[in-house]
Amino acid sequence: MSKMGLMRKNDAVVPVDEEALQLLYDAVRCLPAGLIVVSEDGRIAFCNPLADAIRGVGERVGHPVAECHPPRALPALDRLLERFRHAPADRDHPLVVERGGKWEVLYQRITGEDGRFRGVVWLAHDISRHKLLQQQLLHHERMAGLGSMAARLAHDIKNPLNIIAGAAHNLKELVSDSVAREMVGLVEDQVRRVEDLLAQLRELTRPLKPRFGQVAVNELFSEYLGKQPPEVRERVELIPLAEELQARLDPDLLVRFLDNALANALHHSPTVVLSLGVATEPEGEWLSVTVRDFGPGFPQEVLDRLFEPFVSTRPDGLGLGLTIMREVCVLHGGDLQVANHPEGGALVTGRLATR
Numbered sequence: 611m612s613k614m615g616l617m618r619k620n621d622a623v624v625p626v627d628e629e630a631l632q633l634l635y636d637a638v639r640c641l642p643a644g645l646i647v648v649s650e651d652g653r654i655a656f657c658n659p660l661a662d663a664i665r666g667v668g669e670r671v672g673h674p675v676a677e678c679h680p681p682r683a684l685p686a687l688d689r690l691l692e693r694f695r696h697a698p699a700d701r702d703h704p705l706v707v708e709r710g711g712k713w714e715v716l717y718q719r720i721t722g723e724d725g726r727f728r729g730v731v732w733l734a735h736d737i738s739r740h741k742l743l744q745q746q747l748l749h750h751e752r753m754a755g756l757g758s759m760a761a762r763l764a765h766d767i768k769n770p771l772n773i774i775a776g777a778a779h780n781l782k783e784l785v786s787d788s789v790a791r792e793m794v795g796l797v798e799d800q801v802r803r804v805e806d807l808l809a810q811l812r813e814l815t816r817p818l819k820p821r822f823g824q825v826a827v828n829e830l831f832s833e834y835l836g837k838q839p840p841e842v843r844e845r846v847e848l849i850p851l852a853e854e855l856q857a858r859l860d861p862d863l864l865v866r867f868l869d870n871a872l873a874n875a876l877h878h879s880p881t882v883v884l885s886l887g888v889a890t891e892p893e894g895e896w897l898s899v900t901v902r903d904f905g906p907g908f909p910q911e912v913l914d915r916l917f918e919p920f921v922s923t924r925p926d927g928l929g930l931g932l933t934i935m936r937e938v939c940v941l942h943g944g945d946l947q948v949a950n951h952p953e954g955g956a957l958v959t960g961r962l963a964t965r
Contacts, residue, residue: 644713644734647720648675650727652691664713664734694719695727712738764808771808775801820860820941827855827886827897834868835884845876849885857897857964859942864899867938867960870931871901878905879955888964896944899960907950935960 638645644661648654654675657667670677679687697719714737720728778801782794828850835843868884875882887898935958936946943963951957 642735644732646675646732648691648730648732650695650729652676654678655729661732661734690717691730694730697727712736767804767808771801771804820863822858822860824856825859825861825864827851827857827859829854830861830864831868831884831886834865838872842872842876845881846872847881847883849883851886851888855888855897855964857895857962859897859962859964863938863941867899867935870935871899871958871960874931875901875903875905875956875958879903895964897962897964899962901958902951902955904955907954907956908948913948913950932958938962 638656639658641658641660644664645656645658646654646661646665646667647656652674654667654671654673657665657671661667665678667678676684676687694717713734716733716735718731718733720731722728775798778794778797782791782798785791785794831848831850835846835848838846872882872884881904883900883902885900885902887900889896889898932946932948939946939960939962944961947959947961949957
């Protein structure tokens with residue numbers, strides 16, 4: 611038989627099921643949000659574990675809430691408590707919002723059934739996932755705009771470029787002077803360079819629409835390297851997973867990721883290490899694809915802007931490789947991290963959700 615406790619309701623003392631109270635307590639304790647209750651006299655009446663982790667309440671339950679705030683925040687805290695303490699009981703009480711990098715904090719006035727002020731609830735929930743989704747949406751929109759611009763630019767340049775290339779070829783056949791032929795050769799070289807840049811622009815316009823399926827990760831990477839020319843295979847060391855992993859990925863997008871990753875790395879380094887890893891975290895299982903080269907690494911002024919299109923460490927590059935790699939990771943629910951290795955060279959790691 612359930613034990614009964616007592617609680618006040620409508621100025622009367624009524625029995626309450628203690629098991630129900632314990633269930634309510636456990637539910638609040640396990641909330642995926644931080645919750646602190648401040649009594650009408652400004653003391654911490656309750657703090658669940660997540661709120662304790664966020665604000666470091668510790669053993670200060672029962673103490674004034676001011677003890678959990680730095681001195682500079684006390685005037686604002688006093689104004690907040692006064693606002694709720696003296697707000698009219700017959701009026702809606704809007705939430706006061708604080709936005710930080712990770713947590714959204716909401717304050718709500720607590721009243722009794724008679725409308726009397728009883729305290730304040732502090733509620734914090736994690737908004738980092740929401741912010742990530744917003745960033746991904748903005749990223750997709752920006753990439754779509756860049757793709758449209760690149761397609762128009764490539765189309766508009768192609769025809770006059772073909773005319774220049776044809777004229778240079780014909781001119782080279784007509785002149786015999788060595789200096790003139792050398793000058794025409796320079797024109798042809800620059801035409802080829804522009805054609806390469808247009809090819810990179812067309813890469814940006816190719817749609818990144820994932821088609822997920824079950825993929826054997828080690829097998830995919832081994833087959834990819836096996837199809838590369840010998841001069842590429844000889845320069846790339848693959849460190850596979852300790853055990854084969856079946857993951858829900860888009861193999862075509864992974865190939866585009868690797869094409870851009872190895873092109874960048876091999877341009878700056880004689881050898882490249884391509885290593886795979888897998889990690890299980892509370893939010894799921896992740897595949898990491900790490901590319902390390904042994905070149906000069908990224909200059910700091912470039913490192914801060916690497917994901918901006920048209921920012922590149924290569925004189926013949928448009929800076930689209932890392933942008934495309936990042937897009938592939940985002941479409942797999944992950945991200946791309948770029949850094950310089952402590953022992954030299956660049957370190958690029960793609961993180962992809964496996965299911």
